[in-house]
Amino acid sequence: MQLSDQGYRIQGVDVLAIADQFGLPLYVYDADKIIEKIGLLRSSFSGVNLKIKYAAKALTNVSILKLMRQQGVEMDSVSVNEARMGMLAGFEPEQIMFTPSGVSFDEIREAVDLGLQLNVDSLPLLEWVGQTYGSSVSVSIRINPHIAEGGNIKISTGHADSKFGISILQRSAIRALAERYQIPVVGLHIHTGSDFKNANAFLKGAEVLFDLATDYPNLRFIDFGSGFKVAYKDGDHVTDIVDLGAKVSDAFQRFCHQYGRDLELWFEPGKFLVSECGHLLVKTNIVKENPSRTFVAVDSGLNHLIRPMMYDAYHDIKNISNPQGPEHTYTVVGYICETDTFATDRPLPEVRPDDVLSFENAGAYGFSMTSTYNARFRPAEVLVYEETAYLIRQRDTLADLLRGQEIIDFEELTTKLVNAG
Known part of the structure; x- marks a missing residue:
């Protein structure tokens, strides 16, 4: 993903346009980056x-x-x-x-x-x-x-x-x-x-x-x-x-x-081929100023990218809505009912509510380690190939969360037990 005069782009495609088209949070992959890494290995x-x-x-x-x-x-x-x-x-x-x-x-x-x-x-x-x-x-x-x-x-x-x-x-x-x-x-x-x-x-x-x-x-x-x-x-x-x-x-x-x-x-x-191709796009929900630090809370969490909490992994973060804004220091956190910090005291261009942030190097062990913790939907996935963005996985729905569950009707079961007794 590169910053140009027209904003952040993948293969010439505006990343904010991808976010608008497919919604957030969203995993976006750059096929060209994968192909580049394969070529580097072969030539080496x-x-x-x-x-x-x-x-x-x-x-x-x-x-x-x-x-x-x-x-x-x-x-x-x-x-x-x-x-x-x-x-x-x-x-x-x-x-x-x-x-x-x-x-x-x-x-x-x-x-x-x-x-x-x-x-x-x-x-x-x-x-x-x-x-x-x-x-x-x-x-x-x-x-x-x-x-x-x-x-x-x-x-x-x-x-x-x-x-x-x-x-x-x-x-x-x-x-x-x-x-x-x-x-x-x-x-x-x-x-x-x-x-x-x-x-x-x-x-x-x-x-x-x-x-x-x-x-x-x-x-x-x-x-x-x-x-x-x-x-x-x-x-x-x-x-x-x-x-x-x-x-x-x-x-x-x-x-x-x-x-x-x-x-x-x-x-x-694995990581070598797909890490750099991946970007997790999220929306800023609120900017919360505390006496000790300023929090940026986004519409994602460790259920979508667990590496920072599991491995203390560093992921670069870009404010693709306001890349030229004045720099401030933020702690970027998720919406899970548990500590799910993406970055602590990170300098970023000014972040405002509804700004779109991108977690970089999110292709490897990003979506593959997602969960539905807190009954949150897993993101959609998009692949940019030959300068076109293709949906390669739909966002979860409530039906996905309920799939496989057998729901007991306790009132009916109680009535049956009383009648049987």
Whole structure:
């Protein structure tokens, strides 16, 4: 989203016009930004056989999945329902990596029946696969490398105390189970978390996987997960994708030479592909001056964007109704009956009632983590593609909140019980 003489625009489309057309609060996504990020990844890893597997949990709208498929990106899913949505978007089952975390064996069976690529993250699951399918189902193995790097501890997944993956210290147990049941191991996977600033974390993980690969002669791919850091505010350090591509590609090519043949190099970006494309547009309800600070209360809350409260995440905020107004300091809060602060003591152009604000970098883990807490409707979603805004999800209605509820008529039930007695 860029500020021009005509106001804030996405692909030349006036953002305030989008707000007027579809109402607020509203998630708006820029398809061009997604395509740009895909292109950057591809150009940075041009010397290897790269496969990009979009981590669908970041933003699972089927139209977004269809855009990914149109761009030649495949998919990573963490639930069978995500995979089914991917198939609805046109992905073939074999294009979908299924990486569960402690799910039931029934869900694993569904994934196998669908034909997904199963990524095993525990020894009990590996043994169950062997006992159930023998050598008929190929797997990849998710390794916990005991690498403690990255951002917020809630999104750090590669340290020794993480629930994710099979500890590298259990290497011999993994190999023993694979050999006992003749399980075809076709891939090795690592995902150590998010917000890595440089290539070092990936290179450390690479050393672990390259060494482990000597146990498995029939690999097809090595999967480095993701964790690329994006900028949430001016001056933020971000992952240098070009530098990362050069260093990891070089290490991977040397590994393939030693391994004896070329393998596929997989990455599973989620936030990197969709974070910057997303904008949550909200309306200012009131501006409330207290002795200690001035509050801006908007028609949204942690039910629509939970990252600030859950991860202490910073989101840039733009006053797109009054971008050139005099600067004041505000604390921006939501309408939930609970503390739901988006920003504390944030300098913004003067905010007035009915002004439209935009929370930036809201594409990843924004709508996908929404809820109907306080019986609030979830926002609509819009995708700007080829300079046109398209509605890709309708706003919730009361019928959506009530769907699935079975309402007891207590008066009728009481009468029946009295008559039966």
